[in-house]
Amino acid sequence: MERNFFEMLKRRWDKGCFTCVGLDTDFPKIPEFIRKKYESVKGKGIAELGIDEVIFEFNRAIIDATHEFLCAYKPNSAFYEAEDIEGLIGLKKTIAYIRENYPDIPIILDAKRTDIGNTNKGYVKSAFDINQADAITVNPYFGKEALTPFLERKDKGIIVLCRTSNPGAAEFQDLIVESETGKVPLYQKVAYNVYNDWNENSNCCLVVGATYPGELTQVRQIAPDMPILLPGIGAQKGDVKKTVKAGVDENGQGIIVNSARGIIFASSKEDFKEAAKREAYKLNFLINYYREREQIVDKIFSDTKAIITDSHIVYTKGQHGSAYVNKDAIYPYTGFTSHLCQFIAEYYKYYPIDAVVAPAIGGVVLTQWAASHLSIGKESDVLALYAEKITDENNKEVFIIKRGQDKYIAGKNILILEDVITTGGSIEEVIKVVKKLDGNVVGAAILCNRNPNNVTAKSLEIPELFALKEVPLEAFEPDDCPLCKENIPINTDVGKGREFLAQKQKTG
Ligand code: UP6
Secondary structure, three states: OOOOHHHHHHHHHHOOOOEEEEEOOOHHHOOHHHHHHHHOOOOOOOOOOOHHHHHHHHHHHHHHHHHHHEEEEEEEHHHHHOOHHHHHHHHHHHHHHHHHHOOOOOEEEEEEEOOOHHHHHHHHHHHHHHOOOOEEEEOHHHOHHHHHHHHOOOOOEEEEEEEOOOOOOHHHHOOEEEEOOEEEEHHHHHHHHHHHHHOOOOOEEEEEOOOOHHHHHHHHHHOOOOOEEEOOEOOOOEOHHHHHHHHOOOOOOOEEEEEOHHHHOOOOOOOHHHHHHHHHHHHHHHHHHHHHHHHHHHHHHHHOOOEEOOOOEEOOOOOEEOOEEOHHHOOOOHHHHHHHHHHHHHHOOOOOOOEEEEEOOHHHHHHHHHHHHHHOOOOOOOEEEEEEEEEOOOOOEEEEOOOOHHHHOOOOEEEEEEEEEOOOHHHHHHHHHHHHOOOEEEEEEEEEEOOOOOOOHHHHOOOOEEEEEEOOOOOEOHHHOHHHHOOOOOOOOOOOHHHHHHHHHHHO
């Protein structure tokens, strides 16, 4: 079968695959139990495996574990060149393995090549004929004329650096230059030229760092239907949601979202394959969630009037704001509640979860649906447990897991659920209770995080936090409330608006 990078990419996108695994096989980071097949006998005779075989053994395991979620593999040549000839052999074997076993997944050789035109012929031969890659990353600095040997390869992807992900990317890439559209940063001029001039063979793509969603928005406007390679997710902490929203083309496609270290080195132990699979799946789940499924969640919230915006609410502690999340409006609709919990179960699909725990009362509803979805295809049920508030001997309100449910926690993998987070106090307490009972908290999921800047996986000291929605709470003291100043009527249906008005009337 003829391989055409763009046709292959499109077929993977049509299957809902937008994730690219960076095969950045940094030899010293390969799990020790594989590496030592080479190292343990180094200098002491014949090693069990050569460097190339160690690299290949690791890559093959990662490839087998992740292929079903991907639109591309992207080995970065740096890590192979760093291991001398054996490293290069490892690269060749890796590419050959993907081509042979997963012939529908294109391979991007991340080599960031370019030189004068004559020398580029050598790079072209090396990338496409010797190594058999389907696409290559190139540097635009030499200009279109020099890149001709690349651009002439019609069936190959020529992926041009535009705005890179590194912290110092602005040094040259943001310099203001003259362009057909006026004075623009250099990276926009690159995008403009590649889209309007270099792409005669319809074989160009752009690289934009997922760490710069603002710049990505600009590039997408300049090149509306050009594929964009987006490195910077995972280890470099690019934001998946912002990247997807800014990066997709008008068909909701057009993105190749790369993560290397975040997937291939997710675990350095024997479970590295399972960890890589989980991370690749999760990234692809999130991409699709932000591409289209989040809209379903938004519709459920708005159809049930669980979210009120552009209003004038008085919150429990007396502050004012414009938005209100009323999760109790969703729960009577079992289909909607089930659907929301299905998304949570899908996010945690590859986690070995034994039980879910949530704070009563609202959380109890979620535990039943989420545990039920998580149990599908499992040998035994995922249990649905809850923590409830009691007043302790010091007259303090605390969470406790009782009614015999506490016996299911010790040594088990627990997912914590919560409906709405505002201060994060309740979920924090429940996590503490579970940890105290020797449960292993694998993560948490919530319907709506109203405090996403402060309540995070890190702040809660858990490995994962997935929020179906984030609606940051903006709250004002009544005396400083801009909504009061604009005389926007107080909402008396939800929150403490009615009480606030009654009090105001009393005090005049
Ligand atoms: N890459 C970037 N940023 C760019 C261009 N390329 O990170 O602007 C490459 C890196 C590495 C991969 O050279 O191969 O993408 C990112 O790897 P990571 O997910 O481990 O950070």
